[in-house]
Amino acid sequence: xxxxxxxxxxxxxxxxxxxxxxxxxxxxxxxxxxxxxxxxxxxxxxxxxxxxxxxxxxxxxxxxxxxxxxxxxxxxxxxxxxxxxxxxxxxxxxxxxxxxxxxxxxxxxxxxxxxxxxxxxxxxxxxxxxxxxxxxxxxxxxxxxxxxxxxxxxxxxxxxxxxxxxxxxxxxxxxxxxxxxxxxxxxxxxxxxxxxxxxxxxxxxxxxxxxxxxxxxxxxxxxxxxxxxxxxxxxxxxxxxxxxxxxxxxxxxxxxxxxxxxxxxxxxxxxxxxxxxxxxxxxxxxxxxxxxxxxxxxxxxxxxxxxxxxxxxxxxxxxxxxxxxxxxxxxxxxxxxxxxxxxxxxxxxxxxxxxxxxxxxxxxxxxxxxxxxxxxxxxxxxxxxxxxxxxxxxxxxxxxxxxxxxxxxxxxxxxxxxxxxxxxxxxxxxxxxxxxxxxxxxxxxxxxxxxxxxxxxxxxxxxxxxxxxxxxxxxxxxxxxxxxxxxxxxxxxxxxxxxxxxxxxxxxxxxxxxxxxxxxxxxxxxxxxxxxxxxxxxxxxxxxxxxxxxxxxxxxxxx
Ligand code: TEU
Ligand code: CA
Numbered sequence: 001x002x003x004x005x006x007x008x009x010x011x012x013x014x015x016x017x018x019x020x021x022x023x024x025x026x027x028x029x030x031x032x033x034x035x036x037x038x039x040x041x042x043x044x045x046x047x048x049x050x051x052x053x054x055x056x057x058x059x060x061x062x063x064x065x066x067x068x069x070x071x072x073x074x075x076x077x078x079x080x081x082x083x084x085x086x087x088x089x090x091x092x093x094x095x096x097x098x099x100x101x102x103x104x105x106x107x108x109x110x111x112x113x114x115x116x117x118x119x120x121x122x123x124x125x126x127x128x129x130x131x132x133x134x135x136x137x138x139x140x141x142x143x144x145x146x147x148x149x150x151x152x153x154x155x156x157x158x159x160x161x162x163x164x165x166x167x168x169x170x171x172x173x174x175x176x177x178x179x180x181x182x183x184x185x186x187x188x189x190x191x192x193x194x195x196x197x198x199x200x201x202x203x204x205x206x207x208x209x210x211x212x213x214x215x216x217x218x219x220x221x222x223x224x225x226x227x228x229x230x231x232x233x234x235x236x237x238x239x240x241x242x243x244x245x246x247x248x249x250x251x252x253x254x255x256x257x258x259x260x261x262x263x264x265x266x267x268x269x270x271x272x273x274x275x276x277x278x279x280x281x282x283x284x285x286x287x288x289x290x291x292x293x294x295x296x297x298x299x300x301x302x303x304x305x306x307x308x309x310x311x312x313x314x315x316x317x318x319x320x321x322x323x324x325x326x327x328x329x330x331x332x333x334x335x336x337x338x339x340x341x342x343x344x345x346x347x348x349x350x351x352x353x354x355x356x357x358x359x360x361x362x363x364x365x366x367x368x369x370x371x372x373x374x375x376x377x378x379x380x381x382x383x384x385x386x387x388x389x390x391x392x393x394x395x396x397x398x399x400x401x402x403x404x405x406x407x408x409x410x411x412x413x414x415x416x417x418x419x420x421x422x423x424x425x426x427x428x429x430x431x432x433x434x435x436x437x438x439x440x441x442x443x444x445x446x447x448x449x450x451x452x453x454x455x456x457x458x459x460x461x462x463x464x465x466x467x468x469x470x471x472x473x474x475x476x477x478x479x480x481x482x483x484x485x486x487x488x489x490x491x492x493x494x495x496x497x498x499x500x501x502x503x504x505x506x507x508x509x510x511x512x513x514x515x516x517x518x519x520x521x522x523x524x525x526x527x528x529x530x531x532x533x534x535x536x537x538x539x540x541x542x543x544x545x546x547x548x549x550x551x552x553x554x555x556x557x558x559x
Contacts, residue, residue, distance in 0.1 A: 009254075012049070016051060021439070045093060047093070062098075103169040103171045195253075199255075257280040304497055306500070307500045324365050334376045519551060525547055533556045
């Protein structure tokens, strides 16, 4: 496989609104990010992905863009961003912007012009249909945030527009070459500025199955999940190939797709050599507890389920391309609260989870706060839905109420699944507002900040934070980096329960052993251990033939 500059990078996702507030208005901002650049240098981060900071009404926290060429004043100015890009460059840190082009904001001038003249050129930038009051909509797709994906076009009683997300996020019509040209122009404008690349939002949605038609309803609302339509939509490759040719490839930019529902046969086209994207996220574990969102029974993801999901996905991708590995992002609950049994959650088990995903083939992404082991909110932290913020919350809560849950139980379901879990402010210290801001933050701080915060962890050699530092240093160690980046991946001990073990073979042979359960275990060694490269346990006991692992021990060994 041809070597690319991004293959050996470590990436970090910033959710700007919740990262660091520099001016005391309770909202994180670009100056706050700049003030922490040394922190990223210390950690060993190469790529910073910023969730959207463009001009936006923030109906979906910036994923609703009203001007692609401007910065929202709440986050700062274009000068601030230029400074971030320049200072990042000096430190060897590339800035990756979020590319949100399935939709824009209803406050974008394109949409305003479309409302003024739906039959004019900008009307064709969107999906606008005629509609008579009382008539069925052109299709019964459920928007991702609940309810129909059709909404009355402002100023026109006889017209509607499509939004697969929030009604303030009208879908852009990618079938229109003029729209596509505008998008590529914008992408190149940003790449000319010197950013390292893009994370590409919700991209699988740009190809719709047309003409609009109904799919079988999958909930009492009579609507159908978008997945059903996406399965039948073909031809997205024409758009993505064109976009790659017209933009990313010309700049050798890094691009990572938020890709769901891709078809196996399309993988080489997506992330193979000369694929549409440099990489795409491994979401194989995020679906494991999907059902508990709507079936309302406690579902803990088991070690075997977790292992089988990531191993299968890495095997599927083997020889084709590079996954971007995550345990969480701004759309998911915190990984440690989700992939570790509640009764087993500790600094020790958090380090085990970190080691497992971090040393897989692909590009490790750390989501802000993950490196200090930030956790979900607890049901006892919140007594009302008002304390939360996300536009996706209403659907989760109402669906639970409609299914017959009490208000208290519905609130508990919401607290478990809300995207707000990942969006509470970064816990810098035990000071007021966790050191995130001098004012009341826009979203509550997780009350556990006195215990879980960066300042305390920096002082503690055994902290989760210092373990992440060691993991990064190990991946970058000149002796081993080639094996971690390009080494072959071989699952091991998959016939045994609760062991998550794999081998990386390059110019070195490294085995990652993890006992992902509370119970201790002795395992037979395939080959004798030469050196222990890293472990979350102070003392690792082994002999020629056997390795002893206490509960949640992770051992990285050269053999
Ligand atoms: O997410 C797209 C997506 O498909 C989901 O994970 C979505 O967040 C979830 O189904 C809603 O409950 C991206 C962004 O990451 C997300 O933050 C945005 O809300 C969304 O696109 C729209 O831009
Ligand atoms: Ca601010």
